[in-house]
Amino acid sequence: MARIVQKYGGTSVADIARIKAVAAKVARHVAAGDEMAVIVSAMAGTTNQLVDYCRQVSPVHDLREYDTVVAAGEQVTSGLLAMALQELGVPARSWMGWQIPVTTDAVHGNARILGIDSDELLERMANGEVPVVAGFQGVAAAQARAGRIATLGRGGSDTSAVALAAALKADRCDIYTDVDGVYTADPRIVRRARKLSRITYEEMLEMASLGAKVLQTRSVELAMKHRVRLQVLSSFEDLPGTLVVDEDEIVEQEVVSGVTYSRDEAKLTLVRVPDRPGIAAAIFGPLADAGINVDMIVQNVSEDGRSTDVTFTLSKAELPRAVQVLKGRDDLGFERAVPDENVVKVSVIGMGMRSHAGVAKRMFQSLADNNINIQVISTSEIKISVLIAEQYTELAVRALHTAYGLDAPIAG
Numbered sequence: 001m002a003r004i005v006q007k008y009g010g011t012s013v014a015d016i017a018r019i020k021a022v023a024a025k026v027a028r029h030v031a032a033g034d035e036m037a038v039i040v041s042a043m044a045g046t047t048n049q050l051v052d053y054c055r056q057v058s059p060v061h062d063l064r065e066y067d068t069v070v071a072a073g074e075q076v077t078s079g080l081l082a083m084a085l086q087e088l089g090v091p092a093r094s095w096m097g098w099q100i101p102v103t104t105d106a107v108h109g110n111a112r113i114l115g116i117d118s119d120e121l122l123e124r125m126a127n128g129e130v131p132v133v134a135g136f137q138g139v140a141a142a143q144a145r146a147g148r149i150a151t152l153g154r155g156g157s158d159t160s161a162v163a164l165a166a167a168l169k170a171d172r173c174d175i176y177t178d179v180d181g182v183y184t185a186d187p188r189i190v191r192r193a194r195k196l197s198r199i200t201y202e203e204m205l206e207m208a209s210l211g212a213k214v215l216q217t218r219s220v221e222l223a224m225k226h227r228v229r230l231q232v233l234s235s236f237e238d239l240p241g242t243l244v245v246d247e248d249e250i251v252e253q254e255v256v257s258g259v260t261y262s263r264d265e266a267k268l269t270l271v272r273v274p275d276r277p278g279i280a281a282a283i284f285g286p287l288a289d290a291g292i293n294v295d296m297i298v299q300n301v302s303e304d305g306r307s308t309d310v311t312f313t314l315s316k317a318e319l320p321r322a323v324q325v326l327k328g329r330d331d332l333g334f335e336r337a338v339p340d341e342n343v344v345k346v347s348v349i350g351m352g353m354r355s356h357a358g359v360a361k362r363m364f365q366s367l368a369d370n371n372i373n374i375q376v377i378s379t380s381e382i383k384i385s386v387l388i389a390e391q392y393t394e395l396a397v398r399a400l401h402t403a404y405g406l407d408a409p410i411a412g
């Protein structure tokens, strides 16, 4: 007997047959005496469609209305799953974020969870009822009475699930998805990727934030903070998944555990920026004030002592706004801004890097062997990232996967 939070992603609830299959799975746990709470995503494709509707009506839209629209998909699946459970004789009730409530900050479109009131859910679970909670949504605390719906950013149901598991003090949080675990690289582009039976919170956090969308970054942050036992499993096959654990639970630490890529990158180069004290603050200050996150930064040495080029990366979605912010700043004195959306960030991640030399060298050599030019490099203790032209994404990821000895043996 355990208290379990299960989360089912979009493909796991993509149609009525799958919703019924999820209900049957949950019912088996209930029959075995487990206390269950379930988080659901919208049916596969629904959220994309809702986002697209918003863009069609208003290209730069009001984010509160965006949240009202895009949160709708999860309402449908939570109601349907609660019904499907009832059909199987399992007492169940759907819950929207505002009903629990799951309170968030007021950053609409990308809100953070501030708290979850778990008392009533716990009481109902103790009486055998299964709460079916709409993922991805909460209610902005700043207007608690008015209760405006807020969403947690794309992929946010993972975070809903982990936050709920922490609030309910669940024994574990199982994330059911369309892959049977966390792989050494996205199995959609690396056929020889291997499933990891365990991965540390730290590595999972880097992998998620560097592009592996199997878990939303914030869900891993929360799991790490609250020590939630987090597992990624297949909805469709009964196979052992990947457990996210503390470092001391890993028996054999690989130097590199995974290779990721993120296409959501753009590069902006400011040509001939005056080389004087305070210039970096003058460029990046207004961008930060506009809520624009800058990632990698390179500033070249100026040849003439007077001006230099500054290149940085940011999310593709924020590029137009960044250009707009900097355009209005003639006082910065740069010659021109050159945007480039044709880039991808490829990263290798591993705790073992801390104690092994030559990890970066192998990455650079492998890319060189494949004639791939590196535009920007950034490193931290457990990862190395490079920015390259987008058309080399698959080639680079596969080459690095092989170079670090991660390829699964060929079957047969």
Ligand code: ADP
Binding pocket: 008, 009, 010, 011, 012, 041, 155, 176, 177, 178, 179, 181, 182, 183, 184, 185, 186, 187, 188, 211, 212, 213, 214, 215, 258
């Ligand atoms: P869900 O709808 O269940 O939340 P997502 O599409 O958000 O599912 O996440 C699962 C997908 O993440 C997989 O289909 C896979 O293509 C992708 N993915 C990217 N990197 C990895 C990785 N390293 N391991 C497993 N899956 C990955």
Ligand code: ASP
Binding pocket: 009, 010, 041, 042, 047, 048, 073, 135, 136, 153, 154, 155, 156, 157, 158
């Ligand atoms: N349905 C939302 C999305 O597609 C949330 C999620 O699936 O986690 O982003």
Ligand code: MG
Binding pocket: 009, 155, 158, 213, 214, 215, 216
């Ligand atoms: Mg997801």
